[in-house]
Amino acid sequence: MTSELIVFLVLSLVAISSALGMLFSRNAVYSALFLVLNFVTVAVFYLLLGAPFIAMSQITVYAGAIMVLFLFVIMLLGAGSLAPTESLPWQRPLAILLAVILAMESTYLVFARSRSDLVVTAPDAALNSMDSLREMAMTLFNQFLLPFEITSILLLVAMVGAIVLSKPEKGGQR
Amino acid sequence: MVPVDYYIILSAILFSIGALGVLIRRNPLIIFMSIELMLNAGNLAFVAFSSVFKSFNGQIFVFFVIAVAAAEVAVGLALIVEIFKSKKNINIDEMNSLKG
Numbered sequence: 001m002t003s004e005l006i007v008f009l010v011l012s013l014v015a016i017s018s019a020l021g022m023l024f025s026r027n028a029v030y031s032a033l034f035l036v037l038n039f040v041t042v043a044v045f046y047l048l049l050g051a052p053f054i055a056m057s058q059i060t061v062y063a064g065a066i067m068v069l070f071l072f073v074i075m076l077l078g079a080g081s082l083a084p085t086e087s088l089p090w091q092r093p094l095a096i097l098l099a100v101i102l103a104m105e106s107t108y109l110v111f112a113r114s115r116s117d118l119v120v121t122a123p124d125a126a127l128n129s130m131d132s133l134r135e136m137a138m139t140l141f142n143q144f145l146l147p148f149e150i151t152s153i154l155l156l157v158a159m160v161g162a163i164v165l166s167k168p169e170k171g172g173q174r
Numbered sequence: 175m176v177p178v179d180y181y182i183i184l185s186a187i188l189f190s191i192g193a194l195g196v197l198i199r200r201n202p203l204i205i206f207m208s209i210e211l212m213l214n215a216g217n218l219a220f221v222a223f224s225s226v227f228k229s230f231n232g233q234i235f236v237f238f239v240i241a242v243a244a245a246e247v248a249v250g251l252a253l254i255v256e257i258f259k260s261k262k263n264i265n266i267d268e269m270n271s272l273k274g
Binding site for chain 2: 002004005008012015016019020022023028031032035038039042045046048049050051053054057058061062065066069070073074076077091092095096098099100102103106107110111114116118119120121135136139140143144147151154155157158159161162165166
């Protein structure tokens with residue numbers, strides 16, 4: 001068992017248990033904090049996979065910006081803990097059963113089509129250097145220039161949408 | 175030397191946990207968080223394959239997914255705040271009418 005495998009197993013244990021903690025916390029603030037832990041763990045996975053730029057964007061955008069937005073809204077609405085209402089009593093066991101089936105069949109498919117030559121090797125220094133980042137930027141701004149510009153329009157539309165939605169209505173019924 | 179299968183299986187398990195969260199929780203904020211978890215599971219698979227095949231395209235897709243997730247959260251949370259303002263409650267079992 002190599003050291004990389006040990007690191008992977010420990011981190012995946014942390015990732016899965018923090019995801020379960022997010023799911024089963026009574027208080028939404030704890031859920032958000034568990035999810036921050038999960039995002040940081042996934043960022044460490046990205047570092048192990050030799051994607052330092054994606055790891056840093058994960059931490060700044062997801063763990064930093066998006067989760068802070070979530071915490072703001074949770075505390076603004078006072079929605080920390082809702083009273084549990086169970087309108088469909090059979091829904092929870094059925095949902096758990098279906099999720100277990102989904103996880104098992106996807107795991108089975110991955111094993112059934114496994115190829116032993118596909119292994120993730122440790123990221124070497126060349127992969128984590130500035131050269132690799134430059135190469136990625138060249139791909140982003142040459143091959144994917146149009147999607148990049150469309151993303152900027154999407155962000156603009158989302159910004160306008162959020163402002164329009166939260167604008168107080170000027171008189172009259174909506 | 176970690177087989178890429180392990181990363182894909184971890185991604186599948188995280189995705190299933192997210193789907194379970196969408197199904198069993200009644201708080202729309204937690205449902206949103208579960209959707210983020212599912213997007214993250216997809217990102218993990220993208221980066222794992224990008225690392226195995228030594229190509230940057232997977233990482234660039236992850237970059238776009240992160241941008242789209244940020245836009246989605248901004249609009250979604252604005253909608254939740256608006257629903258809370260009109261209904262004084264955000265339990266999704268109460269949101270069963272189209273009229274505001």
